[in-house]
Amino acid sequence: MAEILNENAIAILGGTGDQGLGLALRFAVAGQPVVIGSRKLDRALEAAENVRSQVPGASVEGFENGDATARARIVILSVPFEHTAGTVKAIRDVLQPGQILVSMAVPLATAIGGAAAHVVGIWQGSCAELVASLAPKGVEVISAFQNVSAHRLQALDEPVECDVIVSGAKEARARVMDLCAFVPGMRGINGGPLGNARIVESMTALLIGINIRYKVAEGAGIRITGLDLAE
């Protein structure tokens, strides 16, 4: 590989979408170096420019997905569910052992023309486990960020007020939980093994239904109560 990983950088593939852009903004505000990936370089450059304009002095660059993947230890897959497998296959040869691949997509039934308040069943159990089945050996797959509203992520003057259930192998999970602490009002909660992603992913469908019924334009979120954690 030509590129050297940046230990501290966070790559966000699909960082041009609403939720990916929101995460990029939040990490940029927290002073973290961010790399935005897209299938199209010009869209990635545009999103990076967008983040820099909102967060002066931010370290944010745009690249094609493969180049973005090569530039960060943690790679967040922020593409719609139906593009997830294709995206992982496209970056497969770039991924290196020790990298952390974060699955945040939800298998909403919209992928097959259904309702956003429904999920479809995934053979492996969840989108995150589908990603794990495609990732090269030595790459740790972590499930996180599914339940966070894009709107709340992008509203930089307000705390996010949502917990993030983080599932997967211990060490990588702890690193992604640390990422959550960069965002005001967001707590990373230890969600145990990756298989629990099937529950967390379906919770997004439930929240979408709640958003519709309660007319919550900003997006509802979740909190786990009864934990003795500092925010």
Add this chain to the structure above:
Amino acid sequence: MAEILNENAIAILGGTGDQGLGLALRFAVAGQPVVIGSRKLDRALEAAENVRSQVPGASVEGFENGDATARARIVILSVPFEHTAGTVKAIRDVLQPGQILVSMAVPLATAIGGAAAHVVGIWQGSCAELVASLAPKGVEVISAFQNVSAHRLQALDEPVECDVIVSGAKEARARVMDLCAFVPGMRGINGGPLGNARIVESMTALLIGINIRYKVAEGAGIRITGLDLAE
């Protein structure tokens, strides 16, 4: 039917168990008439006596499940998942159109010797939908209360601090959401159609895993954030 329904009474079948007893206590504190059902009359009488001793002046009676079912408009099934179908079949002839049957069991994998942090798949989609498939015509089945810790229900000097996602047909759902408002710190959230019970039930398994990992003896709960509701 010999017995006349008490419009305001709440029957809790399996009210001798930890969670059912907790609900009985909370509704009793709120001044609601409660009927505790059990397969064994003496256990039901004992549980009713327990509630009366903790809540002086409470209107709480104990009956065998069928007799308890005949005495309330709202009947809460607080039996373990593996006894749910059997209990519904046992009260089937007593249930009348217009009654509301509340499913609160979770298909934990413990039913088949597995882990409490896992659920098993239900042919109908969820325990609540299994109940609906067995209930007589005209009985509305509602899904609720799965995510509330028994410990927190029984700790009468503290608010419960947990939202209850209530799913099912509109009118019956609204009545069960009203029940939630009787309990301090508990909010009934409109969870849409009954099919969403599959998500809410699996969330209990996630919370059980969180209880284990975070050593939360009192039981973690959930809150939906971003809603404009009075508690």
